[in-house]
């Protein structure tokens with residue numbers, strides 16, 4: 001008989017304190033209601049809403065849902081969400097945990113039924129505005145053919161799958177990112193900087209293969225498994241690129257780094273950047289360590 005390790009059993013085997021375990025489990029549980037909202041919060045032809053409810057875009061719905069759950073838990077002191085202009089404070093909290101969330105990443109893909117996800121960062125020192133290297137835990141839920149949870153509590157990176165009994169079971173232990181040969185770049189080619197063009201030319205000459213979906217979390221998941229470099233660079237009129245430091249770069253960078261990879265803005269480790277504002281953006285190169293070090297060398301030239 002194969003014994004399955006559940007998320008709860010895994011958390012009990014770590015050095016995590018009880019409220020942190022509760023918080024991780026609580027967030028993981030929200031995959032089910034968020035997935036259910038995919039059908040109720042879509043736009044359908046010839047109907048305002050198939051259930052006669054007011055439709056809210058799925059990213060806004062997921063944001064409201066997650067913030068409500070976090071507030072009611074009393075486990076979180078403050079949260080920052082990609083969908084909110086300011087930090088949201090929960091005065092009744094009994095802990096010092098703060099949470100960053102991208103409630104739904106890859107939202108343009110909802111209408112075409114491609115993989116999207118929820119990205120979460122957890123700090124334990126009561127602050128939100130700080131370097132990503134201070135994260136206590138990071139995780140993402142990926143809504144693909146399976147619902148999966150990728151988690152780190154600074155004891156390796158582990159992937160869990162949600163089964164029919166609504167239980168997360170360990171699917172892959174101690175994921176290590178290989179030095180693979182996939183690449184991707186966001187932004188229009190005509191708007192790339194000369195340096196970024198040089199990087200992409202190098203990758204293409206070296207035989208890297210293009211894989212880009214439009215969902216950062218789904219792309220990073222693929223790069224975590226197969227290796228290579230995903231980029232969303234600085235581009236014309238956007239010297240900091242598109243993706244957000246707090247909600248996207250830091251939690252996923254923390255996971256990839258814990259798996260032996262690296263996240264860089266071309267010059268430095270993104271996890272060492274002090275955010276200047278809640279919607280701080282940053283150019284991103286994330287993936288296998290060797291190629292990202294090579295890209296950092298190219299930026300120095």
Ligand code: AHG
Nearest residue numbers: 104105106107108186214215216217
């Ligand atoms: P979000 O759906 O949270 O707004 O994020 C979308 C992001 C990211 O997921 C993806 O890599 C990128 O935007 C795609 O942008 P383009 O469609 O402009 O390539």
Ligand code: MN
Nearest residue numbers: 102105106248
């Ligand atoms: Mn996003």
Ligand code: MN
Nearest residue numbers: 082102104105
């Ligand atoms: Mn989003």
